[in-house]
Amino acid sequence: MSTSLPAVFTANPNLHAYLYVSGDMNSRHGVSRAMAKSILCRNRTEGAEPCGKCDCCIKMDAGTHPDCIVVPAAVKTTVDDIRDIVSEAYLATNEADFKVFILEDADEYNGPSQNALLKVIEEPPSFVRFILTASSAGAILPTVRSRVCSISGNVKKIENTADELRKARQELSESQIMMLSYFAEGYDKADVSALDEKAIENYLDKAYLFLSGKETDIILSLPSKRDELMLCLQVFMLCIRQIALVKMTGKLTAGILSEKLVSECNSKVSMKKAHALYDLFEECYLSIEGYANSNAVLTYLFEKSR
Ligand SMILES: [Zn+2]
Known part of the structure; x- marks a missing residue:
């Protein structure tokens, strides 16, 4: 089954580090692989959609691409593990133009492990991309969070929030509606009418x-x-x-x-x-x-x- 790419990613498909936050495990799994496939694909479209036909896409679908390195959740990721990841990031790719690291549930890393990631996330080798996933952004260190492009899978689309506000709070101006919608999106606020x-x-x-x-x-x-x-x-x-x-x-x-x-x-x-x-x-x-x-x-x- 194919998972659709988040709009923030398709608008900015060439950044070096993303953080995908979603409370849904299947969504974290699917979206992180979909982004990795897009990054590795040899003929992706303007909209960053992978072609589905090249050798990289086929290997990603089979879960066998040697340049997609998954650090699975549930493994206790120590500072030493992170150092290994960092060393690996500086080695050349196997066959694709990029090397993608998927770090699952990075919100479960302790502070020292997250800190060990900082430098490589800030300035990775040009051919390296990081995709971190987390069930909530709260446990990700601020220093890490400000260095990645955060993508929230939890929030309703901004337009939905805006529509909701237009109906519930007719006294608001359009600029107030957009301001509140962006605020609600930034902090996963469900009850926007109370803002x-x-x-x-x-x-x-x-x-x-x-x-x-x-x-x-x-x-x-x-x-x-x-x-x-x-x-x-x-x-x-x-x-x-x-x-x-x-x-x-x-x-x-x-x-x-x-x-x-x-x-x-x-x-x-x-x-x-x-x-x-x-x-x-x-x-x-x-x-x-x-x-x-x-x-x-x-x-x-x-x-x-x-
Ligand atoms: Zn492809």
Whole structure:
């Protein structure tokens, strides 16, 4: 049975690392193989669909392609295992133009194992592609997450969310509807009608001012109430992820920030800075989630983000 390729992948089929997140094991299995087949296929279409006929496609269908290396889930993947994977990544391919590593259920790797992957994921040899799968993105280290192209298999399509909102919240403007839809997609929010558009709009403004370098002190004006601050940090992280994706793909990608705003922020933030900021915001988010003092976290965030 053929599995369809995720739209994020077909739009960006040449990136070096993907993370496919889905609660459904069959979907993680099927989609990761479908992406690997597309990468290895010798005659894939413009839309990144594999031809199904070349030697690589035939071997992928049979599960015997020597350049598709699957590190199965259920094996305890130690730091040493990861080092072996890294060494293998630097060896030439067997027969295809690329070598694809499928790391199943990478959310079950411990911190040191994920860290051991960082460097090769960030700058793999040109012929290497990584496909990580996870049942939830939460257990993937932020440092890893900001270096891969995340694809969510859990969320409803953005258009569905937008349609739902158009019916349920007729008072919203079209730009508010799209903003909420992108937010819901970024965080797997099921109950979109409960999202607070005014608050998200306000935090989005602040995120833009901060990321475009117009007002770096704005961190001091972030809310200090726990729930509000968590929402605010999520908005910032989503914006940073959008900027990182624009850098990774070299294309202006629609998202919570409009194309104009993301392009402005993109010119002010380097890839390295985007990674560092994402890590910092996520660190702060996790502290707040663990009931750290909001004011202390904001002071820390302010100092570190300068
Ligand atoms: Zn093919």
